[in-house]
Amino acid sequence: MAYPTTRLRRLRQTPVLRNLVRETVLTRNDLIMPLFVCPGTNVENPINSMPGNSQLSVDLLVNKCKELYDRGIQAVLLFGIPEHKDEHGLVACEHNGIVQQAVRALKQAVPDLYLIADICNCEYTTHGHCGTIVNGDVHNDLTLETLAKQSVSLAQEGVDMVAPSDMMDGRVGAIRKALDQHGFYNTPIMAYSAKYASAFYGPFREAAESAPKFGDRKTYQMDPANTNEALREVALDIEEGADIVMVKPALSYLDVIQRVKTNFNMPVAAYNVSGEFAMVKAAAAKGWIDEKRIVHEILTSIKRAGSDLIITYHAQEIVQDL
Numbered sequence: 534m535a536y537p538t539t540r541l542r543r544l545r546q547t548p549v550l551r552n553l554v555r556e557t558v559l560t561r562n563d564l565i566m567p568l569f570v571c572p573g574t575n576v577e578n579p580i581n582s583m584p585g586n587s588q589l590s591v592d593l594l595v596n597k598c599k600e601l602y603d604r605g606i607q608a609v610l611l612f613g614i615p616e617h618k619d620e621h622g623l624v625a626c627e628h629n630g631i632v633q634q635a636v637r638a639l640k641q642a643v644p645d646l647y648l649i650a651d652i653c654n655c656e657y658t659t660h661g662h663c664g665t666i667v668n669g670d671v672h673n674d675l676t677l678e679t680l681a682k683q684s685v686s687l688a689q690e691g692v693d694m695v696a697p698s699d700m701m702d703g704r705v706g707a708i709r710k711a712l713d714q715h716g717f718y719n720t721p722i723m724a725y726s727a728k729y730a731s732a733f734y735g736p737f738r739e740a741a742e743s744a745p746k747f748g749d750r751k752t753y754q755m756d757p758a759n760t761n762e763a764l765r766e767v768a769l770d771i772e773e774g775a776d777i778v779m780v781k782p783a784l785s786y787l788d789v790i791q792r793v794k795t796n797f798n799m800p801v802a803a804y805n806v807s808g809e810f811a812m813v814k815a816a817a818a819k820g821w822i823d824e825k826r827i828v829h830e831i832l833t834s835i836k837r838a839g840s841d842l843i844i845t846y847h848a849q850e851i852v853q854d855l
């Protein structure tokens with residue numbers, strides 16, 4: 534029935550009515566907060582381009598996580614800034630690696646906080662690439678070994694989930710196999726499946742001190758122009774054993790999130806990345822936007838597109854309002 538019988542404005546008349554018919558509701562259960570851990574004690578290095586975020590030493594990270602958990606954050610994604618880097622990123626696989634230390638301390642201090650570890654080499658290699666370099670490019674199959682080692686090492690420390698972000702072919706399968714061989718068959722893999730070679734990672738590379746020293750990541754991360762290829766990436770990751778598939782970044786890739794959600798019956802994660810966060814913060818600092826409303830709208834749109842989990846630096850600030 535058309536107008537005048539049908540009036541869509543009828544259901545918009547009051548806040549209660551709007552609440553009753555709302556299709557997408559953001560909850561604190563959707564959120565994952567990324568955190569950066571660095572060496573030392575009592576160290577807090579604020580990240581310039583990401584206001585409210587810092588590199589924290591393990592002791593301060595523990596305090597921060599207690600506070601976040603009390604505020605309603607139930608899951609965090611950990612990134613490490615190691616004391617030393619090496620050519621192959623092997624420092625990421627050591628019992629005394631920086632994330633390993635953090636996981637041990639956090640599991641003691643905040644046992645119910647769900648710990649996800651980013652699995653990648655770029656924070657740990659001297660050259661800043663996401664794997665082992667051979668003839669000027671990242672060698673896919675050699676890198677798989679380090680990624681599997683890093684994953685097993687973190688699982689041994691008690692990490693709850695691993696999230697490979699390197700974009701090597703076959704890494705989900707290699708990690709799954711290694712985890713299973715070590716008895717960690719219940720440790721889920723959240724794969725950064727459709728991860729694009731994006732300028733939106735700029736602030737993160739300052740935060741994680743992981744910018745490549747030469748070249749770029751275009752031989753392993755995806756071309757922002759492609760979505761059919763994203764579906765192939767996701768399909769392969771699922772075949773190899775991914776439990777959750779991710780699209781990253783989020784905002785410029787809502788179409789990809791939606792295609793992934795409708796094509797596969799899988800939990801989908803989206804990463805609302807550092808550059809997306811920084812743009813909001815910069816505009817808000819100038820008084821040009823209403824930050825709270827914008828953040829709510831952005832995160833709701835990511836969920837509406839089809840994302841079940843949202844990794845976002847806004848989590849710590851928005852969680853109280855949910």
Ligand code: PBG
Binds near residue numbers: 737
């Ligand atoms: C590591 C990694 C990156 C991000 C998450 N894991 C950076 C990159 O690929 O260069 C970006 C996160 C963000 O921008 O917030 N490979």
